[in-house]
Amino acid sequence: AQRVTQPEKLLSVFKGAPVELKCNYSYSGSPELFWYVQYSRQRLQLLLRHISRESIKGFTADLNKGETSFHLKKPFAQEEDSAMYYCALKGAETSGSRLTFGEGTQLTVNP
Amino acid sequence: EPEVTQTPSHQVTQMGQEVILRCVPISNHLYFYWYRQILGQKVEFLVSFYNNEISEKSEIFDDQFSVERPDGSNFTLKIRSTKLEDSAMYFCASRTDNYEQYFGPGTRLTVT
Numbered sequence: 001a002q003r004v005t006q007p008e009k010l011l012s013v014f015k016g017a018p019v020e021l022k023c024n025y026s027y028s029g030s031p032e033l034f035w036y037v038q039y040s041r042q043r044l045q046l047l048l049r050h051i052s053r054e055s056i057k058g059f060t061a062d063l064n065k066g067e068t069s070f071h072l073k074k075p076f077a078q079e080e081d082s083a084m085y086y087c088a089l090k091g092a093e094t095s096g097s098r099l100t101f102g103e104g105t106q107l108t109v110n111p
Numbered sequence: 112e113p114e115v116t117q118t119p120s121h122q123v124t125q126m127g128q129e130v131i132l133r134c135v136p137i138s139n140h141l142y143f144y145w146y147r148q149i150l151g152q153k154v155e156f157l158v159s160f161y162n163n164e165i166s167e168k169s170e171i172f173d174d175q176f177s178v179e180r181p182d183g184s185n186f187t188l189k190i191r192s193t194k195l196e197d198s199a200m201y202f203c204a205s206r207t208d209n210y211e212q213y214f215g216p217g218t219r220l221t222v223t
Contacts, residue, residue: 032210043115044154044202044214051210086154090210097142098167099212101154 002027004089006102013077014110021072021105023061023087030092033063033070034099038084047072047085057081077109113137115215117203123221124193132188132218134203143186144204144212145178147171154202160186193222 003026013019025031035047048056050063050070061072070087087102116135124130136143145157158168160178177189186205190197200219204212 036214043216046211049210097206097210097212098144098156098159098169099146099154100156101146103153 002031002089002091002100004087004100004102006085006087006105008105009103010106010108012108012110015079016076019074019077019081019107019109021085021087021107023070023072023102025068025070025087025089027068027089027091032090032092033061034088034090035059035061035070035072036086036088036101038086038104040083044086077107079109079111082107082109115203115205115213117201117215117218119218120216121219121221123223126195126222127192130190130193130220132190132201132203132220134186134188134205134215135184136186136203136205137213138184140205140207140213142166142206142212143178143180144206145188146202146204146214147199148202148217149196149199157188190220193220195222198222 005024007022033050036044037047038044059074061070063070084104084106086104088099090099118133143160146154148154156169158172158178159166175191179187198221200217202217203215206212
């Protein structure tokens with residue numbers, strides 16, 4: 001079974017402060033991990049995936065297989081980062097490439 | 112930029128009625144998905160569809176649910192006899208051979 005846990009439903013930081021959104025997963029094989037973002041009244045969109053190892057909008061995430069974590073980080077949060085963030089996992093063995101989502105973290109960046 | 116579209120944006124139906132949710136995936140995409148999100152809960156996978164057949168489905172996707180790609184563009188989710196607990200936001204997604212699933216804006220289904 002595959003599971004994704006995001007322990008914080010709500011996270012509030014001030015503009016310019018560092019932010020870390022936590023994600024832990026449970027999967028017996030080799031997972032692919034993703035972060036999706038949903039801005040207010042918009043659709044879910046891919047923010048980044050662990051395989052690409054890129055930084056998008058200043059966000060980075062490193063897959064830590066030892067701790068089974070894929071935390072999302074940004075050194076200096078901006079007000080436009082306020083959104084709902086979902087961590088998602090795709091198991092390598094699933095034929096249909098289903099995504100398993102975490103509960104989501106609502107990030108609010110205050111001015 | 113092409114987008115996945117879904118209609119209607121909001122559907123209200125009575126318990127026991129059949130409902131069809133429609134999606135138009137991005138035109139060159141090959142893999143199609145339905146997810147749902149009950150209010151306050153996580154996004155849950157329902158079904159994936161490739162080459163005109165279901166490739167994977169979750170335990171939620173029981174006999175009351177079916178999917179179809181009736182023509183070259185639409186991808187539909189049918190719920191035969193809706194229950195109160197089917198009330199949720201339903202998201203369609205599609206992708207090409209690469210990894211990224213592109214999501215539609217969702218259809219809010221309210222069962223009364």
